[in-house]
Every structure is written in structure tokens, then in C-alpha cells.
Amino acid sequence: MSARVAVVLFPGTNCELDVAYAVGRLGGTAEILFHSERDLRGADAVIVPGGFAHGDYLRTGAIARFSPIMDAVAEHARAGGPVVGICNGFQVLTEAGLLPGALQKNSGLRFLCDTVEVRVASTRSALTAGAPRDAVLRLPINHFEGSYTCDRRTLDQLRDEDRIVLRYVDNPNGSLDDIAGIANAGGNVVGLMPHPERAIEAVLGSDDGVVLLQSLLTAAAAFQPPVASVH
Amino acid sequence: MRFTAHVDITHLPGVLDPQGATVERALPALGYDNVSEVSIGKTIRLVVDAPDEAAAQAQVEEMCQRLLANPVIEAYSVRVTAMEPA
Numbered sequence: 301m302s303a304r305v306a307v308v309l310f311p312g313t314n315c316e317l318d319v320a321y322a323v324g325r326l327g328g329t330a331e332i333l334f335h336s337e338r339d340l341r342g343a344d345a346v347i348v349p350g351g352f353a354h355g356d357y358l359r360t361g362a363i364a365r366f367s368p369i370m371d372a373v374a375e376h377a378r379a380g381g382p383v384v385g386i387c388n389g390f391q392v393l394t395e396a397g398l399l400p401g402a403l404q405k406n407s408g409l410r411f412l413c414d415t416v417e418v419r420v421a422s423t424r425s426a427l428t429a430g431a432p433r434d435a436v437l438r439l440p441i442n443h444f445e446g447s448y449t450c451d452r453r454t455l456d457q458l459r460d461e462d463r464i465v466l467r468y469v470d471n472p473n474g475s476l477d478d479i480a481g482i483a484n485a486g487g488n489v490v491g492l493m494p495h496p497e498r499a500i501e502a503v504l505g506s507d508d509g510v511v512l513l514q515s516l517l518t519a520a521a522a523f524q525p526p527v528a529s530v531h
Numbered sequence: 532m533r534f535t536a537h538v539d540i541t542h543l544p545g546v547l548d549p550q551g552a553t554v555e556r557a558l559p560a561l562g563y564d565n566v567s568e569v570s571i572g573k574t575i576r577l578v579v580d581a582p583d584e585a586a587a588q589a590q591v592e593e594m595c596q597r598l599l600a601n602p603v604i605e606a607y608s609v610r611v612t613a614m615e616p617a
Contacts, residue, residue, distance in 0.1 A: 395601070401603060402601055407547050447547060449546065450603060
């Protein structure tokens with residue numbers, strides 16, 4: 301059975317159709333769920349796509365954590381289910397406390413829209429398990445607040461636990477330790493600034509995102525939800 | 532009692548402030564070449580009902596921790612003043 305992926309749509313999200321298209325093209329089944337939904341309708345994995353959730357009011361990603369669906373996303377993450385936040389989705393996951401650290405403004409003062417090289421730094425995550433370690437992938441970036449930062453203790457922890465999953469080859473935004481993507485301790489929650497869903501066909505300029513999304517679909521298909529508890 | 536709270540949110544030291552940096556580079560163009568350490572943050576003003584000033588202060592600081600600021604990249608300060616009775 302093909303992996304079922306819930307794609308979360310906040311007011312202001314704008315990458316949900318690209319993500320849904322990519323999931324479908326790679327053999328998964330995507331269902332776009334509005335943020336007011338309260339459950340994931342049995343999805344095996346969640347993707348929080350890019351955009352400007354809730355207008356990025358207050359701070360990028362800050363208001364999204366109050367959307368009803370985020371409780372279900374957090375529950376899925378706690379149960380070990382794959383959850384991936386792309387770009388604004390990464391910002392949402394940090395603000396929701398599902399990933400550590402924060403994304404600050406790019407060091408170059410500019411919005412960046414480019415295709416960059418990232419290196420697979422760890423394969424111990426739902427998004428990178430199928431990629432060769434140290435492989436260099438060409439992926440689009442499209443962000444203003446994309447410079448990852450965290451305190452020293454968190455950085456040490458990310459390094460020691462092999463949770464930095466992607467690093468920029470040529471750091472475009474001043475991100476700490478060249479970080480382009482990180483995972484939680486379980487490896488099932490991943491956030492990244494580049495857009496793998498925009499790099500799935502050669503005609504788009506790169507199909508290097510396929511290996512990442514395929515990893516996610518594999519992890520999704522393998523995920524066994526815990527036996528439902530009585531509420 | 533009603534209290535006005537002013538919340539000042541600033542970048543933590545070391546956090547990039549592109550707006551501040553840009554303004555700092557612009558000021559010398561107007562002849563202000565003695566300016567440094569420009570920083571741009573934000574102010575949030577709100578009114579709270581609370582039994583006393585300490586309670587209002589504590590509650591707004593909690594709001595900062597939980598929503599108004601992101602402690603990973605931002606610092607905040609809270610100033611609470613009693614409003615004149617209507």
C-alpha cells in the first residue's frame with residue numbers, strides 16, 4: 301500500500317500543491333489538510349510545507365503552533381511517525397518546540413532565491429536514510445529567515461547525536477555550522493530550509509530531491525502507529 | 532486594576548539584525564558618522580487586568596516566554612504601569 305502523507309495547509313502556506321504533486325509522483329498518496337482539522341486521518345507521515353503560515357505575524361512560524369492540527373502533528377511525532385518541515389515548515393516546527401533552535405534572518409540581508417548544493421551529513425533521519433552519506437545534492441532555496449541558530453549546548457548535542465542531516469557546501473545565509481537541516485533525537489522529525497519537492501524532475505533543473513522524499517515515503521510506509529489508546 | 536505593559540523585544544547579542552545593520556550604514560550618508568550599534572527590535576503594548584503590579588508584571592513576562600518573544604534569538608524587557616482610574 302502506498303504511503304499516505306498529510307500535507308498541512310495553513311493560511312499563507314504556498315507550497316502545498318508542489319509537495320502533494322511530488323508525493324504523488326513518487327508513488328505516495330498526499331492529502332492536503334487544512335490547519336483547522338484535528339486529526340491526520342490515518343496518515344503515515346506529515347509534511348509541513350513552505351510559505352508564510354499565518355502571514356508570519358509576530359515571527360515566522362510563531363502563530364502556526366496554535367492551529368488545531370498541530371496537536372495531531374505533535375502526537376504523530378511523539379509516536380515516532382515521520383514529520384518533515386520544509387522552509388517555513390521548518391520554522392513552524394522550531395516554534396512549536398518539535399525541533400530545537402530558531403531560524404534568523406539571512407546574514408547577507410537579502411531574500412535568497414537560488415539553487416544551492418547541500419551535503420548529506422547524516423543518514424540517521426527519516427528524510428535522509430536512503431541517501432548516501434556525503435552525497436552532494438542540488439536543491440532550491442527560497443527564504444529570508446533561513447539562518448539556523450541555537451545555543452552552544454544544543455549545537456554540541458546536535459553534533460554528538462548525529463542530528464545535523466544536511467549542510468550547505470557554500471553557506472548562503474550565515475547558518476550556524478552550515479546547517480541546512482536537522483532532526484530530532486528519534487530521527488523521525490526533520491526540518492530543512494531547501495525545497496526537495498522542487499527538485500524531483502530533470503526539467504526543473506534538478507531531481508536530487510527525489511532521494512530525500514523517497515526516504516520519507518519509505519519511512520512512512522514502515523511506520524506502525526502505536527495501538528490506539530482510549531481517551 | 533488595569534495596567535499598561537510595554538514589552539521591548541531586542542535581538543540577543545550575536546543574532547543578526549539586517550535592519551539595524553542597514554540603517555547603521557545609511558546614517559553616515561546624512562552626515563551622522565558618529566553612530567554605532569544600531570539595533571532594531573519591536574515594541575508590543577498591551578493592557579492587562581491584574582490584582583496588582585507584581586502580578587501584571589509576572590503575567591506579561593510569562594507571555595514573553597511563551598509567545599511574545601523567542602528566547603532562542605530574542606531578549607525582552609517588560610515595563611508595567613498602572614492606568615489612571617477612569
